Amino acid sequence: MTTRGKTSAATKVPAAVLPVASVMVDVPLPHLDRPFEYLVPASLDDAVRPGTRVRVRFAGRLVDGFVLQRRDVSDHAGKLAYLERAVGEPVLTPETTTLFRAVADRWAGSFVDVVRLGVPPRHAVAESQVAPAAAPPVDAAAAHGWGSYRAGESFLAAVAEGRPARAVWSAAPGEDWPQRTAEGVHAALAGGRGAVVVVPDARDLARLDLALTSRLGPGRHVALSADLGPAERYRRWLAAKRGTVKAVIGTRAAAYAPVQALGLLAIWDEGDDLHDEPRAPYANARDVLVLRSALTGAALLVGGFARSAEAQALVAAGWAHDLVAGRETVRHVGPRVGATGDDAELARDPAAAAARLPSLAWRTAKAALSEGAPVLVQVPRRGYVPSLACVRDRTPARCSACAGPLAASGQNATPACRWCGRPAADWACPSCGGHRMRAVVVGAGRTAEELGRAFPGATVRTSGGDRVLATVPGEPALVVATPGAEPVAEGGYGAALLLDGWALLSRADLRAGEETLRRWMNAAALVRPHGRVIVGADASIPAVQALIRWDPVGAATRELGERDTLDFPPASRMAAVSGPPAAVGDLVRSADLPPSAEVIGPVPSGPETERLLLRVPRADGAALAAAVKVASSGRSARKAADAVRVVFDPRELI
DNA sequence: ATAATAACGAGA
DNA sequence: CTCGTTATTATC
Numbered sequence: 277m278t279t280r281g282k283t284s285a286a287t288k289v290p291a292a293v294l295p296v297a298s299v300m301v302d303v304p305l306p307h308l309d310r311p312f313e314y315l316v317p318a319s320l321d322d323a324v325r326p327g328t329r330v331r332v333r334f335a336g337r338l339v340d341g342f343v344l345q346r347r348d349v350s351d352h353a354g355k356l357a358y359l360e361r362a363v364g365e366p367v368l369t370p371e372t373t374t375l376f377r378a379v380a381d382r383w384a385g386s387f388v389d390v391v392r393l394g395v396p397p398r399h400a401v402a403e404s405q406v407a408p409a410a411a412p413p414v415d416a417a418a419a420h421g422w423g424s425y426r427a428g429e430s431f432l433a434a435v436a437e438g439r440p441a442r443a444v445w446s447a448a449p450g451e452d453w454p455q456r457t458a459e460g461v462h463a464a465l466a467g468g469r470g471a472v473v474v475v476p477d478a479r480d481l482a483r484l485d486l487a488l489t490s491r492l493g494p495g496r497h498v499a500l501s502a503d504l505g506p507a508e509r510y511r512r513w514l515a516a517k518r519g520t521v522k523a524v525i526g527t528r529a530a531a532y533a534p535v536q537a538l539g540l541l542a543i544w545d546e547g548d549d550l551h552d553e554p555r556a557p558y559a560n561a562r563d564v565l566v567l568r569s570a571l572t573g574a575a576l577l578v579g580g581f582a583r584s585a586e587a588q589a590l591v592a593a594g595w596a597h598d599l600v601a602g603r604e605t606v607r608h609v610g611p612r613v614g615a616t617g618d619d620a621e622l623a624r625d626p627a628a629a630a631a632r633l634p635s636l637a638w639r640t641a642k643a644a645l646s647e648g649a650p651v652l653v654q655v656p657r658r659g660y661v662p663s664l665a666c667v668r669d670r671t672p673a674r675c676s677a678c679a680g681p682l683a684a685s686g687q688n689a690t691p692a693c694r695w696c697g698r699p700a701a702d703w704a705c706p707s708c709g710g711h712r713m714r715a716v717v718v719g720a721g722r723t724a725e726e727l728g729r730a731f732p733g734a735t736v737r738t739s740g741g742d743r744v745l746a747t748v749p750g751e752p753a754l755v756v757a758t759p760g761a762e763p764v765a766e767g768g769y770g771a772a773l774l775l776d777g778w779a780l781l782s783r784a785d786l787r788a789g790e791e792t793l794r795r796w797m798n799a800a801a802l803v804r805p806h807g808r809v810i811v812g813a814d815a816s817i818p819a820v821q822a823l824i825r826w827d828p829v830g831a832a833t834r835e836l837g838e839r840d841t842l843d844f845p846p847a848s849r850m851a852a853v854s855g856p857p858a859a860v861g862d863l864v865r866s867a868d869l870p871p872s873a874e875v876i877g878p879v880p881s882g883p884e885t886e887r888l889l890l891r892v893p894r895a896d897g898a899a900l901a902a903a904v905k906v907a908s909s910g911r912s913a914r915k916a917a918d919a920v921r922v923v924f925d926p927r928e929l930i
Numbered sequence: 931a932t933a934a935t936a937a938c939g940a941g942a
Numbered sequence: 943c944t945c946g947t948t949a950t951t952a953t954c
Binding site: 296298299301303307308311312313314315332333334335336350351352353354355356357913914915 | 950951952953954
């Protein structure tokens with residue numbers, strides 16, 4: 277028998293033991309999302325193990341596949357084909373195999389869809405390189421900073437001992453979260469177990485990377501992110517799979533990292549929409565880690581300055597416990613928050629008035645600058661929401677009550693003030709008396725320029741879009757940043773002005789309040805203890821109240837209560853089914869939905885498409901996913917023409 | 931995609 | 943009833 281090249285069929289013999297391999301084939305059709313059995317030729321006996329990537333002939337063509345297991349007998353009544361080829365070392369572990377199946381089932385997707393997210397493309401050169409020896413065991417965790425959290429100490433102890441502690445962590449303002457997270461990872465490693473940490477973006481990843489290196493030394497962890505080249509990505513991923521490193525940090529796909537003997541799963545800024553995977557089956561990284569924690573018994577840390585209703589639901593169900601700083605700590609380290617709704621007067625300084633700065637904001641920033649501290653100014657993303665101006669002479673349209681900028685939330689909606697929310701029904705241009713307005717885009721660039729004039733002599737730095745600053749020095753400067761791009765200031769900011777309140781809050785989005793508070797808290801957390809935060813909104817708004825009191829738990833509890841009342845996720849589970857009307861109707865009609873299912877819609881969602889919502893009580897979520905999966909399998913089996921997209925608990929519900 | 935197979939219809 | 947063609951369906 278030849279061992280290289282093509283082996284002729286006549287000479288092939290099955291492996292002596294466990295000659296059958298059950299294989300998941302890499303084809304996207306949902307009705308083929310089940311194992312197929314192949315004979316392992318004796319020549320591939322050593323290479324074909326559980327988790328091995330293989331090439332198989334499937335319906336006449338060569339496709340990739342993944343070996344689930346080797347068996348001694350076949351379940352298949354017909355004749356088995358031989359595996360054509362084995363490709364490299366195993367890429368699935370028993371644990372990730374279970375995880376991929378569970379994620380596929382929960383989000384009504386297929387196994388190989390999830391494998392594509394969790395297993396990077398193979399890079400043969402990276403695989404053949406000699407792996408460095410595994411690092412020696414990690415010393416027991418040294419001093420840590422979890423003492424200011426009730427139950428912080430015991431959570432860390434549980435992680436070190438390998439107990440399945442699960443916590444939702446609302447970090448205190450100003451918290452050095454990369455350091456706290458590194459301490460959690462340290463506890464897991466010191467206990468002889470592994471850890472996975474997911475963060476929203478590359479900037480957070482860089483901070484955590486630094487904190488872990490300083491805590492554990494080099495070579496203890498790898499960072500996985502989308503911007504790595506294929507070779508480096510596969511090399512780092514392999515280091516985790518081979519057990520050379522026991523800690524993996526990264527952006528959302530790292531939730532699937534093949535770390536053995538998991539001791540801790542953690543996610544930072546869990547409410548960030550960057551944790552939503554944009555590829556099928558659209559699983560959110562927080563929810564993947566929750567599932568993985570349940571499957572493995574690994575400890576779970578769901579963290580952020582703010583808290584989502586989804587995270588609060590874990591606490592409310594008694595599944596996870598609270599990890600929050602006491603009021604005393606928050607008072608000690610938190611900023612002082614004021615709202616311009618309390619003092620809506622526009623700054624008298626003409627330059628500040630031109631920059632549309634309320635008096636309180638201007639005075640606060642001026643004081644911080646004169647104390648030698650940087651000031652953070654959070655502004656809406658460019659084009660995020662258009663402001664309005666006079667159609668004739670382009671004079672900015674301002675609120676008659678507080679002089680805040682006016683904006684229209686929809687095509688024919690009455691314009692309203694972005695600061696105080698008052699509708700401006702009978703607006704008149706102060707310079708020409710005209711009554712008609714048009715949209716103008718005011719972005720970070722224009723704001724920076726105007727702010728510069730309002731504070732003569734001050735340095736102005738901008739961070740946002742494709743030019744994001746990681747840090748700024750602890751010297752007086754105005755730092756204009758869009759949400760999510762706020763640089764960390766050395767020693768903390770003296771003050772922060774949050775000027776995008778109404779842009780965020782006026783969106784017709786279920787999560788507008790929650791998302792606004794999250795962005796505010798992320799910015800306010802960068803302010804030094806007792807620094808000032810001025811928020812451009814009315815103090816009576818619940819999100820503003822939660823910021824003033826620094827009460828992420830209260831806000832999340834209220835948000836969860838509202839979702840409960842409205843029967844929205846996470847109180848219920850919903851599936852958004854979208855596609856051409858005929859296809860959507862066909863899928864929903866053919867689905868054997870649980871009796872509790874409620875069909876909402878359909879409504880038009882695009883030029884040729886419509887969207888329909890299916891809603892069930894949380895307990896029937898698995899049944900809904902299964903029914904949708906069976907129905908879409910049926911459609912793909914009978915070659916139904918148009919594909920439909922199914923997204924569970926979509927972020928955009930309206 | 932492709933091969934096996936079921937279904938169908940024309941001509942003997 | 944057979945042969946050749948087309949529609950269907952399973953894909954190991």
